[in-house]
Amino acid sequence: MNELPVDKGTRVTLHFALKLNDGQVVDTTFEKEPASLSIGDENLPESFEAYLMGMKAGEQASYEIPPEEGFGQSNPNNVQVFKRSEFSADMVLEPGVMISFADARQTELPGVVSKVEGDEVTVDFNHPLAGRTLIFEVQIIDVEPAGPTH
CATH class of the missing domain: 2.40.10.330 (Thrombin, subunit H)
Structure with a gap:
């Protein structure tokens, strides 16, 4: 099993679910193909990436994300x-x-x-998730160095 931790300069394959704190699912990959992204490529908001830092393949976790770190407060x-x-x-x-x-x-x-x-x-005109506390569930499948492979 790959021991490389998630950090800048890594490509991560993961399953994730984004839920409202009442359990309603906003988005998930658990029933589909996993998502693959490079840390820092802006596929995930920076605040969400911060929760992944240091995780390794095979780990899973659930994080509560306050509105300030998610989609902001409703204005x-x-x-x-x-x-x-x-x-x-x-x-x-x-x-x-x-x-x-x-x-x-x-x-x-x-x-x-x-x-x-x-x-x-x-x-x-607020983001539909503004002002909401979100639950971010993540399961790391693989972590590899980003960039060209020889």
Whole structure:
């Protein structure tokens, strides 16, 4: 068994699950092919990578990740109210519907309808996982040096 610990400059093959603290699964590879990534390639947020450091093949762990280390706190400034007339008449507007907006630089900005009241539509532009404590379960399958193999 490979004894190389996870560190910068390594390629890691792992299974992971990301869950809300009520047990709802957000994403998982445990029933699929494992994920493979190089530490520092930004496939995983840096704060999540920090939990993997030092782990070796065959180890598994579960970490509780507070919002500050996950997707941040929910920002009330990211919740906007629009008039119903600003949307096309045939658009379905109900809580949970995701709408894509373009910001001033024409960058796509997804928002989720959180409330529809009379002529007002409230849209939340926070990341759906903002403000949530997450459970990050990980099982390290293999750790190898990153970079070209000869």
